[in-house]
Amino acid sequence: MEDSQEGKTNNLLTKVQGAINYSLVDPIKQEPRVLLLSLSTFFMTMGHGIIVPIIPLLINSFGLSAAMIGIAVSSFAVARAFSNIPSGILAGRHGAKTVLVLGATISGLGNLMIGVIPEYTSLVAFRFVAxxxxxxxxxxxxxxxxxxxxxxxxxxxxxxxxxxxxxxVTMGPAIGGITAGTFGLNAPFFLVGITSAISALWAMTRIPGNVAKRSPGSHELAGNHVNQSSSMVASLDLIKDARFVAVSLVTTAVFLTRGSCLFNLYPLLGRTRFALTTRNLGLMFTIPSASNLVSLSWAGALADRLGRKALIVPSTFLFAVSLMVVALSPNIQGFAVGLVIYGVAQAIEGPAGNSYVADIVPKHRRPLALGIYRTFGDVGVVLGPGPLGLIADWAGIPWALFVNTLIMLAAGTLFLIVTSIKPKHVRA
Incomplete structure (x- = not known):
């Protein structure tokens, strides 16, 4: 009996080890350069997280309204929406490394100047720069x-x-809160300047410079639209691909949900329906990050094993379920369950969506295609909060969540229909 139990345990451990090797060890062995990028990314996004809870507090200290806070927050998303496509073009021309260093440097300077000049108009302008x-x-x-x-x-x-x-992003808010509480509301912006500088220096010294750089004279580019015509024509060609448009509309719906619900309506619902304090709201909103982080370990492996579409479609329906659970939840436990489901959906959709775009476009067009794809997402962040906020004001937050649910279901259904006939050369 003991031998049988030991055999089952060993078999389980072997399966776990195999899953870890497949999900983490094998891809890192195949492409260790991703670890170099990951460290630079960690410091960059830590800076993002540091100032997330600080911006509203700093603007509130000026005695300004919530609407003014919204303008300042949205200026960041507006800048991203206008910059994603040029970012992709620059990466194709000069390589990803150059754009990584430039991005970290500009972001760091923008945030640093907010700390140097703590005034509302300057804050909006430098948030745009960031x-x-x-x-x-x-x-x-x-x-x-x-x-x-x-x-x-x-x-x-x-x-x-x-x-x-x-x-x-997850570690940043706690660091920002401690820094602000100890040294004042301006201090986190100086800290972001430091983390951005670390990110830029690491990218400059450790990340290879030839990745994503396209040579106009190479065989890969000879005779294609990138060499013969403008980026606008190339963009129009991408938009003609129904699969690309469908997956881009999915990311629009996902970012709309994030900007409208996770960052706006969910906190309001937690405060009004469940009387959560600011501290408890902060704790509640670690839930989607935690479930996202845990789920990422297997989401990427499934995207490679099952294909991208097999995950993108279910992820949209999981987002819809999370919205409905939160809208209809009579207690805090249901609210928490909805946040868990949201994190799982985010973990599934993120790697699968990016990978799907990279799969369906030619290699020479990936920089431009991924820039356009990210623009679709940021447009959702810019356009969603206003209309859904108005619906919440007029009819209540649950009705705004119902409308968001319909948007998400529509995006997922459209993607399913458009991709139901899969080209043989696309692994999706």
Missing amino acids: GLGSALFITAAVIFVADVSTSANRGRLMTIYQTAFLLG
Whole structure:
């Protein structure tokens, strides 16, 4: 009996070790450069996280309204929406490394100047500058992973990158809060300047410079639209691909949900329906980050094993379920369950969506395609909060969540219909 139990235990350990090797060890052995990118990303996104809870507090200290806070926050997303496509073009021309260094530097300077000049108009302007830097860095990072990966390991490598991204964002708010409480509301912005500088220096000294760089004279580019016509024509060609538009609309719906619900309506619902304190709200909103982080370990592996579409479609329906659970929840436990489901959905959609775009476009067009793809997402962040906020004011927060649910279901259904006939050469 003991031998049988020991055999079962050993068999289980072997399976766990095999899963870890497949999900983490094997892709890192195949492409260790992703670890170099991940460390730079960690410091960059830690800076993002540091100032997330500080911006509203700093603006509130000026005696300004919540609407003024919204303008300042949205200026970051507006800058990203306008910068993602140029970021992709720059990465294709000069390589991902150059754009990573430039993005981290610009983002750091923008945030540093907010600390130097703590005044509202300057804050909005420099948040815009920081958004430009963020777009440059993150777009280049996704392009980097897409370029060094293959269709066989892309989902897992995207997951490794996104884990570093999420770790930075998750750790940042606590660091920002402690720094602000100890040294004042301006201090976190100086700290972000330091983390951005570390990110830029690491990228400059450790990340290879040839990744994603396209040579106009290379065989790969000869005779294609990138060499013969403008980026606008190339962009129009991408938009003609129904699969690309469908997956881009999915990311629009995902970012709309994040900007409208996770960052706006969910906190309001927690305060009004469940009377959560600021401290408890902060604790509650570690839940989606935690479930996201835990789920990333297997989401990337499934994206490579099952294909991207097999995960993208279910992820949209999981987002819809999370919205409905939160909208209808009569207690705090249901609210927490909805947040867990949201984190799982985010973990599934992120690597699968980026990998799908990289799969369906030619290699020479990946920088531009991923820039456009990210722009679709940031448009959702810019356009969603206003209309859904108005619905929440007029009819209540649950109705706004119902509308968001319909948007998410529509995006997922459209993607399912458009991709139901899969080209033979696309592993999706």
